[in-house]
Amino acid sequence: MILNAAFYLFSGLAALATLLMIFQRDPVKAAMLMLAALLSTAGIYLVLSAQLLAALQIILYAGAIMTLFIVALTATPAAWRDKPGRGSFMKVLGLAAASVILMELLKVSTALKAITVSPEFSETGTLDLASALFGRFAFQFELLSLVILAAIVAAVALTAKRRTAQ
Amino acid sequence: MSAYALASAAFLLFSLAAAGFLTCGSLVRMLMFLELMLNAANIALVALGPETVSQAYAVMLFAIAAAEAGIGLALIITLASVFRTLEAENIKELKG
Numbered sequence: 001m002i003l004n005a006a007f008y009l010f011s012g013l014a015a016l017a018t019l020l021m022i023f024q025r026d027p028v029k030a031a032m033l034m035l036a037a038l039l040s041t042a043g044i045y046l047v048l049s050a051q052l053l054a055a056l057q058i059i060l061y062a063g064a065i066m067t068l069f070i071v072a073l074t075a076t077p078a079a080w081r082d083k084p085g086r087g088s089f090m091k092v093l094g095l096a097a098a099s100v101i102l103m104e105l106l107k108v109s110t111a112l113k114a115i116t117v118s119p120e121f122s123e124t125g126t127l128d129l130a131s132a133l134f135g136r137f138a139f140q141f142e143l144l145s146l147v148i149l150a151a152i153v154a155a156v157a158l159t160a161k162r163r164t165a166q
Numbered sequence: 167m168s169a170y171a172l173a174s175a176a177f178l179l180f181s182l183a184a185a186g187f188l189t190c191g192s193l194v195r196m197l198m199f200l201e202l203m204l205n206a207a208n209i210a211l212v213a214l215g216p217e218t219v220s221q222a223y224a225v226m227l228f229a230i231a232a233a234e235a236g237i238g239l240a241l242i243i244t245l246a247s248v249f250r251t252l253e254a255e256n257i258k259e260l261k262g
Contacts, residue, residue: 007175041205061228097188104175112168
């Protein structure tokens with residue numbers, strides 16, 4: 001019962017933060033609202049008994065990725081950022097388009113109504129996850145290191161080219 | 167709680183992030199909303215999939231999201247230094 005309430009609370013918080021982020025003009029405040037949405041997601045993972053994912057969500061998303069965004073926002077001159085006089089009509093239109101997407105998604109997933117899940121708190125999730133990552137999914141997990149290596153090389157190459165061009 | 171409620175929460179977050187992606191003009195904000203869309207997909211995966219397998223895939227998606235943010239921001243900063251703007255609508259020319 002309390003887990004259900006916590007799930008709805010964290011989902012509501014994440015949705016509210018995302019909604020406020022759309023209408024927020026200051027980019028740094030928008031980044032802070034995104035941080036709130038990401039931390040609420042960590043709460044959702046805790047409710048779903050994914051403790052490792054909740055920790056990773058806080059370390060990776062709320063820590064590393066948010067820092068990257070804030071550094072990128074502050075490193076670029078203020079004159080390059082979004083214009084203040086942007087009307088909210090486009091935003092309402094975008095929300096209408098998104099509500100159509102939501103309706104479609106809800107319609108195709110009506111079959112899920114028959115399935116009942118009761119989130120129960122379990123402590124062995126992390127152990128099972130580790131044995132899956134280093135056993136059954138070891139190849140995919142190792143391939144990820146190549147993806148990250150390629151990303152590092154690409155990011156360094158892009159910024160190094162910019163530095164020599166200047 | 168039905169699986170439908172779990173899915174609806176993830177879908178709601180996804181559509182709100184999609185609305186933000188469609189309406190904002192700044193490239194950095196578009197990337198932020200893209201991350202939130204990926205985040206919503208991750209919630210759906212963890213909430214609806216079989217416990218261990220879906221969590222393993224979610225860990226892999228975390229790494230992919232981090233790589234995507236790194237490359238995306240490097241591309242955006244390079245583009246912004248060429249065009250002197252972060253607004254997507256001002257970046258029209260193919261030959262910078």
